[in-house]
Amino acid sequence: MAETARTDVLIIGAGPVGLFAVFELGLLDLKCHLLDILDRPGGQCAELYPEKPIYDIPAWPVISGQELVDRLMEQIRPFGAEFTFNRMVSGLERLDDGSFRVTTDEDEHFEAKVVVIAAGGGSFQPKRPPIPGIEAFEGTGVHYSVRRMEDFRGEDLVIVGGGDSALDWTLNLAPVARSLTLIHRRPEFRAAPDSVKKMFALRDAGKIDFAVGQVGALRGEKGQLEAAILKTPDGEREIASTRLLPFFGLTMKLGPIADWGINLHENLIPVDTEKFESSEPGIFAIGDINHYPGKLKLILSGFHEAALTAQAAKRIVHPDEKVVFQYTTSSTKLQKKLGVA
Amino acid sequence: MTRLTFIAFDGTRFEVDAENGSTVMENAIRNGVPGIEAECGGACACATCHVYVDEEWTDAVGGPEVMEEDMLDFAYDVRPNSRLSCQIRVSDELDGLVVQVPERQA
Numbered sequence: 001m002a003e004t005a006r007t008d009v010l011i012i013g014a015g016p017v018g019l020f021a022v023f024e025l026g027l028l029d030l031k032c033h034l035l036d037i038l039d040r041p042g043g044q045c046a047e048l049y050p051e052k053p054i055y056d057i058p059a060w061p062v063i064s065g066q067e068l069v070d071r072l073m074e075q076i077r078p079f080g081a082e083f084t085f086n087r088m089v090s091g092l093e094r095l096d097d098g099s100f101r102v103t104t105d106e107d108e109h110f111e112a113k114v115v116v117i118a119a120g121g122g123s124f125q126p127k128r129p130p131i132p133g134i135e136a137f138e139g140t141g142v143h144y145s146v147r148r149m150e151d152f153r154g155e156d157l158v159i160v161g162g163g164d165s166a167l168d169w170t171l172n173l174a175p176v177a178r179s180l181t182l183i184h185r186r187p188e189f190r191a192a193p194d195s196v197k198k199m200f201a202l203r204d205a206g207k208i209d210f211a212v213g214q215v216g217a218l219r220g221e222k223g224q225l226e227a228a229i230l231k232t233p234d235g236e237r238e239i240a241s242t243r244l245l246p247f248f249g250l251t252m253k254l255g256p257i258a259d260w261g262i263n264l265h266e267n268l269i270p271v272d273t274e275k276f277e278s279s280e281p282g283i284f285a286i287g288d289i290n291h292y293p294g295k296l297k298l299i300l301s302g303f304h305e306a307a308l309t310a311q312a313a314k315r316i317v318h319p320d321e322k323v324v325f326q327y328t329t330s331s332t333k334l335q336k337k338l339g340v341a
Numbered sequence: 342m343t344r345l346t347f348i349a350f351d352g353t354r355f356e357v358d359a360e361n362g363s364t365v366m367e368n369a370i371r372n373g374v375p376g377i378e379a380e381c382g383g384a385c386a387c388a389t390c391h392v393y394v395d396e397e398w399t400d401a402v403g404g405p406e407v408m409e410e411d412m413l414d415f416a417y418d419v420r421p422n423s424r425l426s427c428q429i430r431v432s433d434e435l436d437g438l439v440v441q442v443p444e445r446q447a
Binding site for chain 2: 048049052129130162163186188190214233248249252
């Protein structure tokens with residue numbers, strides 16, 4: 001087990017609002033550590049709509065999701081925030097001195113005086129395809145990710161999907177599987193054209209099979225998968241399968257936040273509008289995950305919330321320091337922190 | 342105003358007056374049609390506003406664009422008349438349109 005990492009403010013979620021919180025906290029000399037379940041910063045902007053235009057960021061008539069994230073990363077660079085990606089926060093407890101201990105699903109520990117939940121719509125998790133009875137095979141015959149390729153050696157593998165994950169794993173697992181069938185709803189793919197070309201080459205060489213259709217049902221007993229039932233417009237047929245890997249994208253789930261003793265209202269965290277603090281002192285919630293009268297789920301609202309939360313966090317972390325409100329335009333002190341003076 | 346009919350999975354019919362230029366999804370949400378989730382809010386970034394266009398209306402509505410096809414890959418029980426309702430824009434030509442809500446969204 002790794003040592004406990006200490007920071008002033010632990011931010012759960014590295015979407016646009018979590019990132020901007022680093023800026024506002026940084027101006028007040030607070031150090032941040034961010035945790036996110038994705039493998040990169042940006043949250044929904046990076047995962048759902050990196051190339052789609054956003055029209056309501058002040059002073060940006062139009063900006064893409066990814067560009068907004070890139071600009072925020074540039075803006076917060078002076079503050080040296082630390083990031084830990086591919087982690088879900090599993091536990092949050094208050095210590096005797098009033099600070100918090102945060103645990104991840106990899107059993108790492110973080111201690112912070114303040115926790116800011118900027119988790120948006122929750123954590124991104126693999127989507128379960130709507131195949132009746134699929135739950136009975138999860139973990140034994142149905143897997144949503146590949147941790148070790150060896151686990152699939154000698155198996156009859158069925159991979160479902162048309163994106164990069166489906167195609168990449170088809171190419172990688174083809175040499176270790178006993179048989180491999182890729183199933184996709186149509187002959188066109190979202191995945192990189194090069195991967196698609198390689199996949200068809202494997203099929204033409206007789207190494208894998210490719211079938212157009214949808215998996216309608218699974219057959220097997222006691223969690224042991226035996227076959228996937230392929231549904232096509234022409235009818236149904238069985239494909240021998242001991243392992244099924246569906247890659248149907250990601251969906252957002254609230255996750256363990258519900259277990260941390262914070263009051264929730266319809267899966268949102270109610271906060272005040274002065275500090276955006278939850279029912280638990282020292283735990284703040286900003287961005288899409290919070291709720292208050294008049295709340296709008298806009299990125300710009302989250303930015304405002306981040307600024308006010310930072311003021312409140314400062315008073316918790318440095319209770320004896322007097323906070324003088326300053327403008328970045330005129331304050332040499334702030335400009336030094338930003339590395340421009 | 343254009344008249345739209347949603348048929349929920351349990352057979353309940355919802356007849357609504359829709360403004361031209363709005364999307365079929367927006368009218369489903371505004372009128373509380375069960376089974377349309379529209380998780381992403383109409384950005385064509387999920388597949389939770391999936392509907393089946395009534396066979397008589399498939400020509401008038403037309404087929405999905407490439408981006409919508411990509412998203413439909415994530416939907417449940419996709420059929421030749423499947424569309425994402427956030428990508429169907431209401432117009433005079435669609436007056437009387439009937440769409441069915443699938444058993445479940447992805």
